[in-house]
Amino acid sequence: MTIEGLSRKQVIVLMSKVNIDNILTSANEYITNINRALKNVKSNILVNFIYPDNLEITIVSNLVVSQLNLLVMERYVKSINNVSLDDVQVLRLKDHRYPIFHRGY
DSSP states (O other): OEEOOOOSSEEEEEOOHHHHHHHHHTHHHHHHHHHHHHHHTTOOOOEEEEEEETTEEEEEESSOOOHHHHHHHHHHHHHOTTSOGGGOOOOEEOOOSSOOEEOOO
């Protein structure tokens, strides 16, 4: 087994299943809007995709995410009309205490 390098390109957003479903129905639009918001603050970050997992979504970017990028993403996610703010918890970078293992071939 080999250990994959730690990634700070993944941002976790904790939220309810209903909010996850609402976001996934228009994920392409939201990715475009997040990228536009990041470009407005002159960031080189681009969101590549969003994928769901249990009670969270993961936003994956092309580069390492800074605190400013987190703030921009958080503001956008909390501004989405069909997402309940009570269920959305603050964005955080993926927890790196647990490495991801891959089977070596």
